[in-house]
Amino acid sequence: MAAVHGDAHGHGHDDHHPTGIMRWITTTNHKDIGSMYLWFSLAMFFVGGTLAMGIRAELYQPGIQILEPELFNQFTTLHGLIMVFGAIMPAFVGFANWQIPMMIGAPDMAFARMNNWSFWLLPVAASLLVVSFFVPGGAAAGGWTFYPPLSTQGGLGVDMMIFAVHILGASSIMGSINIITTILNMRAPGMTLMKMPLFVWTWLITAYLLVLVMPVLAGVVTMLLTDRHFGTSFFNAAGGGDPVLFQHIFWFFGHPEVYIMILPSFGIVSEVIPTFSRKPLFGYSSMVYATASIAILSCVVWAHHMFTAGMPVVGQLFFMYATMLIAVPTGVKVFNWTATMWRGSMTFETPMLFAIGFIFLFVIGGFSGVICAIVPIDIQVQDTYYVIAHFHYVLVSGSLFALFAGAYYWLPKWTGNMYNETLGKWHFWLSMFFFNLTFFVQHFLGLAGMPRRIPDYALQFADFNKISSLGAFGFGLTQVLFVYIVINCIRSGEKSPEKPWDGATTLEWTHLPTPAPYHSFETPPVVK
């Protein structure tokens, strides 16, 4: 049953909010909070990106030039943590905040004040991570996976990282509970579960995954903390513990985490492709089932990150088979998107370009994923640049491209203005070109034997590293263009038509004016 105000006058509450900075600090409005999430993640995307530029600058040629090995390790560690927890995840929560209430016909999120709190935890955690570079000993340097005993060796920076992860985890759990409750309780009358837009479905499943695995991460970092400071020996063999236990617990969180970052992208792409194909999504229910299968399978494949840690034959085989199975529902999704495009009437505005780019590159990431799943091959490529290439294909050209697709798709609804289509297309093609320049060659580097997380390398890897670095600089610069496009859209974009995308069918386009009013759906729409 929808919880609504029953305000007969529609948008009566429009301007009842403080102005200036207090508006943002005290806001409980899902649109304000969504915007803050999105701006925050964009800022963190540039912090993490700057670290990536440092890494690629050091790797531009053999020898140590810019970053000493210890600082290099801090850069790779914080690049990973900031991109995962600071950029990609909050960006998707931002989309959830803006879109879920509007797409299900709800007035706001279920727990509006908790929503505010989940956001405001983020800047605290992010500051801890960034400031840790400047404490004695510097930031955590044990990789974003912070395996002990290496991470028990670190200094204050590791403790700050642990605290930051705790805070981020709390924020994510609150955010997820909010999303689950909103979706389950606040849908407009007539919107059954199987009528929900796919973006809402993917987020519902993602939120359950988050609630399941975030406490596991909190647990494992707490165990690390007590090992570091309170004399426990969970991960210390000398005290009866086992370093590999950490890896099992970490990846029990870490693998579902991968899907937490990709399922909402599937959702966004499943909204964009039908809109610009002017044709309903092919196989809606199989999409839902495929998403759920991926989520369930993602919980039983964690040890494929640990094939070289040493485990019994049966263990290796089980995790290999389970991992390979994920290719089936993922394949179903790709086939469904293709079938949606088939005999559509397509146009190729920027959101559609990013969505097609997503499918194209994500499939390459999926292929290298299957190759990594094969234990014998994984033995060769584990912890090499091949893996780096693989997960950037699914995370950058996967999650990030989907985020761009979503941003261009919904910017007119959020701001009331159109973005500059020409610049948007430039953004896509430059991103596409430089992304592949950066990461495709890393497949070769990995196969030829270059380990990851090294600040310097043997001479036979020099050519591809140079190409990769040039690509990375280009990719980084291209993203500045995105910021320009967004600011330009907000400040001086052309006024958007009420419905800029004629193929759009979800509630925010069919039942709400553009831009969306501050309070929407105070009276729920009726979905037939």
Place this chain on the structure above:
Amino acid sequence: MRSKSVATLAGVSALALYSSMSIAAGEQSKYNLPEPQSVIAQDIYDQHIMLMWICLVIFIGVFGVMFYSVLKHRKSVGYKAANFHHSTTVEIIWTVIPCLILVVMAWPATKTVIAMKDTSSPDMTIKATGYQWMWGYDYLQGEGEGISFFSKLSTPRDQIENRAPKGENYLLEVDNHVVVPVGKKVRIILTANDVIHAWWVPALGIKQDAIPGFIRDTWFTADTAGVYRGQCAELCGKDHGFMPIVVEVMEEDDYAQWVAAQLNETEAAAEQAEVDADTEFTLDELSEKGEQVYAAHCAACHQPNGQGIPGAFSALDGSELVNGPVEGHIEIVIDGKANTAMTPFGHLSDLDLAAVITYERNAWSNETGDIVQPSDIKDFRN
């Protein structure tokens, strides 16, 4: 239609890259796994090529359809949208076919997994121990039993810091190679002294983590004599990128000679150690030896000038502990300090430990005048 031609170009170039990967295979290792030198490595190589072909076929199939659609089913050419949205038959087909493809992939992989885990009845066994940042090798069983040495990066700092031109095997060269005979099943037992490392030699198709406090094992049989290089593959701290592995595979006769020479040296060293244990050395003798030991084992963190790296690695120059009682100094060097980067160095010989401790107590601005004799270390150990 700019976007159209660019899309086509992108598709074609990606395909070209993918196929060039398979074609280039075998000729050079710049694009692909190195030329296999063991049965397992060969299996891995072949399976990788097979998977690349399968992926290429699927890629062409899926994106052939998608890009045909992108080119033909567009509004700008006046194509009117159809309105179908599901087909149970089609959906079942494209669920079942991938399952079958997976079985084709999994079958050979399963056989290889079983083979690579079978470390039984080896011809010889070598223990590899990961240290921050070098490898230690002990020949435990088989021809060469009793040989034991450390293997450390031999690339000079000048090359790394760009003061000298980089050599051919830059970062992939060590002072002591792991030598094994050709055609023998070699079992490698792995552990680590401090943090997790991973022992990886691509041409032999093995990679196994070395975990402190635990034993893991793996095996290989090298097909041909030669020198095969690899690197530590698990982030192990500052010098993770600087602890390569070099395996030298010798013909049986050469190997026998190598073993004899090594065992002679080991024997001589053992005799010397016995003499050393009861010798009283002078401060100069110990300091001179200590400086070498320091450079090999301590300088990476504590730095050649004893200043350490503030916040990360303590300074020894002027340190309270180094200038304090001798017992405390010996204890921390031998046992390490829990939960810090100071790992135990008890694996060094009594003489090396005595020398390095004496050196540290009398180097830089430290002037304790203390002399630590090998017998002091022996007493501490007992």
